[in-house]
Each structure stands twice: as C-alpha cells, then as structure tokens.
Amino acid sequence: MDVLTKVPVREQEAQVRAKNFEEVCLGYNMEEAVAESQRCINCKNAQCVKGCPVAIDIPGFISKVKTGDIAGAYQVISESSALPAVCGRVCPQETQCEGKCLRGIKGDPVSIGKLERFVADWARENGIKPQCNTAKNGKKVAVIGSGPAGLTCAGDLARMGYDVTIFEALHEAGGVLVYGIPEFRLPKKAVVAKEIENVKALGVKIETNVIIGKSVTIDELMEEEGFEAVFIGSGAGLPKFMGIPGENNNGVFSANEYLTRSNLMKAFDENSTTPIMRGKKVAVVGGGNVAMDAARTALRLGAEVHIVYRRSEEELPARVEEVHHAKEEGIIFDLLTNPIEILADEKGWVNGMKCIRMQLGEPDDSGRRRPVEIEGSEFVMELDTVIMALGTSPNPLISSTTAGLEVNKHRCIVAEESDGKTSKAGVFAGGDAVTGAATVILAMGAGKAAAKGIDEYLSK
Amino acid sequence: MYKIVKKQELTTNIYLMEVEAKRVAKSCLPGQFVIVRMDENGERIPLTICDYNREQGTITIVFQTIGAGTKMMAKLEEGDSFHDFVGPLGCPSEFCKEDIETLKKKRILFVAGGVGAAPVYPQVKWLHEQGIAADVIVGSKTQSLLILEKEMEAVAGNLYVTTDDGSYGRSGMVTKAIEDLVGEGKQYDVCVAIGPMIMMKFVCLTTKKLEIPTVVSLNPIMVDGTGMCGACRVTVGGKIRFACVDGPEFDGHQVNFDEAMRRQTIYKTAEGRALLQLEEGDTHHGNCGVCH
Numbered sequence: 246m247d248v249l250t251k252v253p254v255r256e257q258e259a260q261v262r263a264k265n266f267e268e269v270c271l272g273y274n275m276e277e278a279v280a281e282s283q284r285c286i287n288c289k290n291a292q293c294v295k296g297c298p299v300a301i302d303i304p305g306f307i308s309k310v311k312t313g314d315i316a317g318a319y320q321v322i323s324e325s326s327a328l329p330a331v332c333g334r335v336c337p338q339e340t341q342c343e344g345k346c347l348r349g350i351k352g353d354p355v356s357i358g359k360l361e362r363f364v365a366d367w368a369r370e371n372g373i374k375p376q377c378n379t380a381k382n383g384k385k386v387a388v389i390g391s392g393p394a395g396l397t398c399a400g401d402l403a404r405m406g407y408d409v410t411i412f413e414a415l416h417e418a419g420g421v422l423v424y425g426i427p428e429f430r431l432p433k434k435a436v437v438a439k440e441i442e443n444v445k446a447l448g449v450k451i452e453t454n455v456i457i458g459k460s461v462t463i464d465e466l467m468e469e470e471g472f473e474a475v476f477i478g479s480g481a482g483l484p485k486f487m488g489i490p491g492e493n494n495n496g497v498f499s500a501n502e503y504l505t506r507s508n509l510m511k512a513f514d515e516n517s518t519t520p521i522m523r524g525k526k527v528a529v530v531g532g533g534n535v536a537m538d539a540a541r542t543a544l545r546l547g548a549e550v551h552i553v554y555r556r557s558e559e560e561l562p563a564r565v566e567e568v569h570h571a572k573e574e575g576i577i578f579d580l581l582t583n584p585i586e587i588l589a590d591e592k593g594w595v596n597g598m599k600c601i602r603m604q605l606g607e608p609d610d611s612g613r614r615r616p617v618e619i620e621g622s623e624f625v626m627e628l629d630t631v632i633m634a635l636g637t638s639p640n641p642l643i644s645s646t647t648a649g650l651e652v653n654k655h656r657c658i659v660a661e662e663s664d665g666k667t668s669k670a671g672v673f674a675g676g677d678a679v680t681g682a683a684t685v686i687l688a689m690g691a692g693k694a695a696a697k698g699i700d701e702y703l704s705k
Numbered sequence: 706m707y708k709i710v711k712k713q714e715l716t717t718n719i720y721l722m723e724v725e726a727k728r729v730a731k732s733c734l735p736g737q738f739v740i741v742r743m744d745e746n747g748e749r750i751p752l753t754i755c756d757y758n759r760e761q762g763t764i765t766i767v768f769q770t771i772g773a774g775t776k777m778m779a780k781l782e783e784g785d786s787f788h789d790f791v792g793p794l795g796c797p798s799e800f801c802k803e804d805i806e807t808l809k810k811k812r813i814l815f816v817a818g819g820v821g822a823a824p825v826y827p828q829v830k831w832l833h834e835q836g837i838a839a840d841v842i843v844g845s846k847t848q849s850l851l852i853l854e855k856e857m858e859a860v861a862g863n864l865y866v867t868t869d870d871g872s873y874g875r876s877g878m879v880t881k882a883i884e885d886l887v888g889e890g891k892q893y894d895v896c897v898a899i900g901p902m903i904m905m906k907f908v909c910l911t912t913k914k915l916e917i918p919t920v921v922s923l924n925p926i927m928v929d930g931t932g933m934c935g936a937c938r939v940t941v942g943g944k945i946r947f948a949c950v951d952g953p954e955f956d957g958h959q960v961n962f963d964e965a966m967r968r969q970t971i972y973k974t975a976e977g978r979a980l981l982q983l984e985e986g987d988t989h990h991g992n993c994g995v996c997h
Binding site: 414415416424453454455456459460461480482483484486488492493495496498499501502505506510511516517518519520522592593640641642 | 728729731732737742746747748749773774788789790791792793794928929931932933934935936938939940945947950964967968970971972
C-alpha cells in the first residue's frame, strides 16, 4: 500500500444518498482503521495535538489503534473530549489536526478524524463508556446550554468532581448538534443521543425546558439555587436577514428555521406533526456550512437546489468536504451572484428572486476580495423557496437579564479566551455566545478552557 | 413531565387547563406565553398564559382546537401530563415595568376578541391587584362562545360584552363597541387589543382614527420561541422584529397586519383554512389576496 495515500473512506453513492437522510459517510471498519493508523509516524513533538482545540493525545490514541486496542484508544480520547463520535464527523480536521500532520507535506495527512470516529463508534457499539472515578466535591455548577460548549464544560467539570446541572431551553439536549446539523451528517439517535448519555453517565444532570433569563435568571441560580459558578454556552442566536425587499414573503425562511423543523422536529419524516415547506426549486443564500446543510436538506426533500453566493468558490466559508459532497449530490452553485429582491405572486407567495452578478474587487477587511456589483447584470431566478443562511446575531435573553455581564459592540458576551472568565464574578462563557457563529470544536475548546477556569476559581 | 391538575371545556372547542410548571409560575408576568408539547413526537405549540398561581406552581392555559395538534391536546385529561412546557417566553406587558402611580392616572381600555379574552385576563387582573380598574370590552361571535365573563367581571372596572349577532350584551363587533363608548363620552389614554389578527387590525384602524395609542399581542408561527428560528418575524414600523423575543406585544399602529396574516397561512392545510374561515367568518373567503 502506498504510504503517502490515505485509506479511502466508504460513502453512500451520491445519487442514492441525495434521496435519503441516512448518513453520507460510512466510516472505517477495523481493518481499514488499523491500516490507516499505521501511517501515523508518532511524532515526538506532535503538531496535530497543537492543531486540536481540545488537545486530544492524537498519537497516543492512534498507537492504541495500531495494536487493535480500540477500548484503550477510546479512553485516551475521552480524557480530552466528551464528544468524539461528533467531532470525528463534523470537525474541520483539514485546517486543524490533519492540517498540521507531517504526513501531509508529501502526501495525504493521516485521516485523524475518520480514526477518531471509528474509535468512538466502536466504543459505543461495544458498550464502552468513559471512565470517571473522581470523588464528588459537592460544589454545584450550572451550565447554560447543552450544545458542544456546554456538554464539554459539564463533562470536564463532572470529571473533576463537581455537581453539574445543564439547563437547556429546548425540549431536547444537544443544541446545534440536534437542531442544526442534519441527520445525514450526524445521526441524532444513534450518535448524538448516545454521546449525551455518556456525559450524563459522568453524573451531569440535564434540565430541559428552562430558559435562562426567562424561567430563571443567573442571579437566581447563584443566590437561590446554590450554584457557585455558571458557564454560559447558550449559542449563536437570532438569524440574520439581508434587508432586501420581499424577505417576509411566504416561502422565505431562515436556515435556522428550516433546519430546526427538519432536524429537531423531524419534519423530513412524513409522520412528523411539524410541517416543512417542500419547495420545487429552492435557493439557499450564503456559502457556509449551514448553507450547505440547508441546501442538502432541501435536495433530499425533493427540490432542485441552488446555492447563491456573492463571492467565488475560493471564498466559500464552508468546509471543502461539504462543498464537494453538495456538488456530488447535484446542488447547483450560482457563485458571484447576489439577491437584490424576492418576488412574489399576488397572494404573497415567493415566485422568483431578482439577483445581480458580481465580480471580485480589492480585498476588504477580512482579506477576501470584495464582491462588487456588475452594473446592468440583473436577472430573475424563478423559484418557490428561499432559505437565508447568512449567520446569526447574539441572543439578548441572557445578557439583558444579567446585571454586570459585559457585552461587546456586536452584543456578544465578553469572556477571556484562556479561561472563559466574564466581567461578572463566578460567571464564565464560551462558544458562539462569545465568538459569534463558529464551529462545534471551537465551542468545545472554549467549554474546556472554561471548565479549567471554573475549577481554578472554585479551588481558591 | 407537567401534570394537568384541572381541565374544563369553557365552550365548544375552547379548553382551559391548569398545569404544574413551577419555574414558569414563579417567574411569569402578564403578556408572556409558553410553548407546550403533548408527547415526545408532538409539535411545539405556543399558547398565551391565562393565569398563574405562584404558591401552587401552576399555569392556566386556554386554547382553541384549530389544527391536529390542539385537537389531540384537547383529549388530555386531569392527571395526564404534558411532555414539555416551557416559559415564560416573550416580554411582559409594558405596564408591568411602569411606575404604578403614573399608571394609576391612565385610563386603560382592553379589547378582547374570542379566545383573546384569555391573555387579556391576567393583564386586567394584575392591574386590579395594583388597585387599577381598567375597562374591558369582550367580543364574541355569539353568546355561547363567550368565555371567562365572570372572571373578567371580578377584576375589570367596567366590563362591556358585545356579540356579533347581538345574542348577548351589546350588539356588533368590538370596533363598534369602542366607537360607541367613546361616543358616550369615555376617554382612554391607551388601548390593549388581543384577539384574532383580523380583529386587531380593525381595532387599530379604529383607535388610530380615535387617536388612542394601541398595543397588540401577536401570535405568529413559531418553532423554538427563544429567538433562534426567525419564523415569527413581523414588520413593525418598517423594521423586522421577532415576536418571541421583541414581542409578543407591539405598537399596533405600526404593525403590518396584512403581511402578518399572510405569514400565518404558510403551513395552513386546506382543513386549517376552513377552520379559520369558520372562526373568523368571511374575512377568510380566499379572494382578497391576503391569505393563500
């Protein structure tokens, strides 16, 4: 076998998977995983670990895989990550661990993500749970939000002996893992629910249907319910719209709404009581991972789907793998195109979108070349559904009800990167609530840093 | 699980339930709402809070059976439980934050249409507890559909009941009652109107003419109710606002009702539209271009 080439991973055929919600990537089997693990050269000064926001001992777990000790590999990963089956699926490894892998200089980097996924899946299928033998210290910590930041922070604190309760606003735990990322990328029952059970097995309690800032405030949690510290991992928040005419016409949705209906409420399933618009021709506006998720969901619900993005392919913020999968499945990319108006019939239902062609000009603040309109290039796309995937702005529920909690000019909570400390004593924060919309693994990294920060704060 | 401790059919297709939900009962205020799910596969259904009992930790909800979800919900009995019951959502009514002495000087008129009597009740009751007597107009299609009359009478300054068909109380729509009262010499500094969108729209047209500032409570389509999905967006004063976190109460004279009514029909099935027509009369004949 060519040592410069990674062991390919099996996937569902593009034409087949475009019509179902089953997982796209099928993962490695034991033989493939062991073969791939042999490619790791076990660097002394492992760069991959430095590329991992939760600093998993990557050469450590891979050397266990080499010997077929998958249970051992799982325990190594579990020391750093509460959600390996999730991370193995949705992390942007190409810019993190795998991006730093020395193997990548001459050939393919080691498929660290796929190996992590294999280990986590194998452990789950074989009933292996993360171990936690720490004695409880009796100190109560509240975690707000059960997404990746909250679950990680809670899991780490529980391992240190804290009595942790997670408060979740929705009826189901998981945050973006259940409402945002589709089933075909991250199975809910088989993977997410099981990882959450593992976090609970560490002693973490989860109270659903509690909206912090409404049902109870942070001050009440600390003053009346005995929590000595609080971690805010409440996520991104309110969907953004473009502010163009026609955005409130029937048939225009935020990606958050569209995905929540399909993922959390299972609207893709004919038996679900929650409705979803099954458009014939759908435009998804935006070029990030959420746009890809919305587009691929709409495709599976039977639509012809166009991604409409104002810059060029090079600037697409989505992971290369997601763009690649979307193209394979038949999503049409209308790049350098920007909507300027959403058109509707006389009853207010969307029947078209007026767009203008763009070209790239000088670089802007983000370093990417600024898209500029090409005068006179307006045209109309006929369609019945528009999904806006333009990112989010912070939710004011917590910041507006917590005195002394500083927010920045974007209304994101201000927190130290190193330990999650906010301007309010005993209150820590991390994840999208602090950074604005980012990735699962960055949120996990922030949750981890905050757990350490909380431990230091409460150990004083 | 959230236990139903009391169930009552107020009139045909309108049910009252008192539900154990300690955290909600402890923190809710008039004007806020809850979202319920009856079982683990249920839809998330937003409902206004009709009453709350902080000591017993219960919330009273009133709902009309409109779609499949509320019809199923109506089959729950005392002792059964809701799978999920989350709240309080939305902002409390503006007057909850006002200085009581200033508020006492205000002449307040509430206008409730149909099931809108349920969310109006806790507001009038709250004011009553602060020693403020507000006038209340309750409108109903006909006498048999009138709800919460006795309860409202106990907390309102003056209660004016009006029925569309004149079968009870005054005769005519609530807009007529408003004009009549003002014609009789009544003066109001503020009006709070809650009911079907179409009723709120026409109340606002009337109060605009009469120059009475008016607050309405909107009930658009929602999923999460916490500001995440944006389904509940409405245009108020030309700007996009989210009813779940910015509302549900807005300046009625600034609300784009036609758009809001159109958006309410997004997921309506033929059956749902038929029911809407049944409840709101030929405002939903399907030819005006407002709905679908």
